[in-house]
Amino acid sequence: MTLHLSQPPAGALRAVLRALAPEAELSPPSASVLRHSVDRPRPLLALPVHALHGPAPRLAGADCTGWRFLLSETAPEEAAPAAPAPCGHGDCAAGAGRPGAPAPDAPGAAEPRGEQGREHAPLTVGEFTEDGLDGVVAAAEVVDGPAGPAFSHLTAGPFLDSTVRALRQAWQLTHGTPGRYEPRLLSLPEHYASALWLHGAQPGEDLLVPLAPAPLGVAAHQVLPAAELLARLERSPAAPARSAAVVTAVATAAATAVGQSTALIG
DSSP: OEEEEOOOOHHHHHHHHHHHSTTOOOOHHHHHHTTTOSSOOEEEEEEEEEEOOSSSOOGGGOEEEEEEEEEESSOOOOOOOOOOOOOSSGGGSSSOOSTTOOOTTSTTOOOOBOGGGOBOOOOOOEEOOSTTGGGEEEEEEEEEETTEEEEEEEEOSHHHHHHHHHHHHHHHHHTTSSSEEEEEEEEEGGGTEEEEEEEESSTTOOEEEEOSSOOTTOOTTOOEEHHHHHHHHHHSOOHHHHHHHHHHHHHHHHHHHHHHHHHHHO
């Protein structure tokens, strides 16, 4: 098997490059992410972000909500152009899908450029390797909005580290074997969880790598068939429901303790 990275929409890449330009002003939370960086990092690769809602999610119901760009302090090596791999959902296919928006390779379409009008270092697309992951320092979130892709914010920390670790796991699992997977990020809001989604070419081949922190009863970074992990989540109460139950139990215990104290005083 091999991992094949999709080509993000040109508008998503432009949004990230504009946000990372030296003259661009970042919000305080995003600026704090780069406080230890000498220069603005460059996009290394992009992962489509999908979301599954409901306590019993199904991959077929996943919506593409945007893209997450991993940012590196070192420019990726020059690579031969690779054919774009579609995301698989019409609403986040590479480039098109928005009325009046030219495809990235259409005549006259603007090429994304980096700071001060220079062309940016090429993204890693096509076959994925571990090259460049050591230099990842942050991630840029791009969301799909009514007017097209829009930069949201920068992130870093343990969740980013878990994402990089999962990509390494996926590469080691698939390297040198037949078949092909597309890495995606899968958000499970009801379970306060995310996973690296290895989307297979054939039905039933999809794999999920839960990211840390993982849902209750699931080990982070344990590679599981997608159907198995989703079945576990279906048997498990959704995170908000568990949280509400905990809050209710704590409140009940506190009220009981207060009542007992009042009775003793009386």
